[in-house]
Structures are given as structure tokens and as C-alpha cells.
Amino acid sequence: MNDMQTITGTVWAVFGHRFAIDGKEGRILADLGPKGAEVIAIAHGDTVTITGEPKPSEIKVTLITLKDGTVCEIAWPPKLHTEKANQTPADPAAVLAAVKAEGYAVAGEPRRKPKHFEIVGAKDGIRHEIHVELYGKIRTAKPLAA
Known part of the structure; x- marks a missing residue:
């Protein structure tokens, strides 16, 4: 398993259960998964901190914190x-x-x-x-x- 990565930034686009954030690392695509998107709403302009497993094209989010302090853990089903x-x-x-x-x-x-x-x-x-x-x-x- 890859190391976990934590990134803070501003949401600049939302695509279903994926969203893009702009932070000091640049623009990064994050994936909440369909189940994660059901439990937490992300909108353009939100400031978020995400932790997840980096993949070649995105980060699979396992923990997300909104600016208001809302924290949500996201469990990915095993393949x-x-x-x-x-x-x-x-x-x-x-x-x-x-x-x-x-x-x-x-x-x-x-x-x-x-x-x-x-x-x-x-x-x-x-x-x-x-x-x-x-x-x-x-x-x-x-x-x-x-």
C-alpha cells in the first residue's frame, strides 16, 4: 500500500464523487467514491484538508475535513x-x-x-x-x- 498523503486547498471543480483542489502542491484530483459523496457535500470554493492514498491520477480520500471542522472518514470496500x-x-x-x-x-x-x-x-x-x-x-x- 502506498503512503498516505495530506493536502489542504480550495475546491475549484466538482465532478460527481470526484473534485479538484488547488493547494500549495498544485491542482489535484480527489476521489471520495460514490459512498463518500453520499455522506459529505463538497462545493466549489470550499476549503478542505484531505488525507488519502495517492494513485497515478488522483488521491483516494480516506479522511476529509471541511473549514467548519466537519470531519468525515471514508471507507473504501476491498477489491x-x-x-x-x-x-x-x-x-x-x-x-x-x-x-x-x-x-x-x-x-x-x-x-x-x-x-x-x-x-x-x-x-x-x-x-x-x-x-x-x-x-x-x-x-x-x-x-x-x-
Whole structure:
């Protein structure tokens, strides 16, 4: 996990659950997340102090303090598929086994994507594109056009 960063500045733009602040570090994009935006209202011109995890393009805010002293903690949900993927290496054999266990006739090899595999399989006479987590759990199966 990256180090936390604290920044104080003035809100100069709001974009849904994201907002931009202008402080001594320059202009920075901050993300409250949809749940965070439900519990605290940010408006243009507000002075805020944020603490959060810096990402390449923004800061994921975990604590925000408004000029009037209002403080709000923001809890980010864990990314389960990423945590499970980090615990278990990507396993094409597990992907094939999971797809076959669900009754699909597999057509071809699993194609690796950054966070999942894709594979084509047929079930009940219908071909599907199947997305499978790196550790072998089926995420989605969508029918392909004939």
C-alpha cells in the first residue's frame, strides 16, 4: 500500500464523487467514491484538508475535513477479485475446470486479460463468451451472436 498523503486547498471543480483542489502542491484530483459523496457535500470554493492514498491520477480520500471542522472518514470496500487473485496465481487449468463444471463445452484456450481470463464455450446449443476470475470463479457468461 502506498503512503498516505495530506493536502489542504480550495475546491475549484466538482465532478460527481470526484473534485479538484488547488493547494500549495498544485491542482489535484480527489476521489471520495460514490459512498463518500453520499455522506459529505463538497462545493466549489470550499476549503478542505484531505488525507488519502495517492494513485497515478488522483488521491483516494480516506479522511476529509471541511473549514467548519466537519470531519468525515471514508471507507473504501476491498477489491475482492484482486485480493483473491493475489493469493492464488492465475491458473488456466482452474479456468477450464470451472467452465466445464458449469456444463460448457470449451472451444479454444483461455485468453489471459489483466484481471481475468476469457474463453468461449457452448451450453444448450448457445455459444458464450465466459469471463473467469484468475483463480477459477466464473464472473459472467454472455451469449454470442450466431
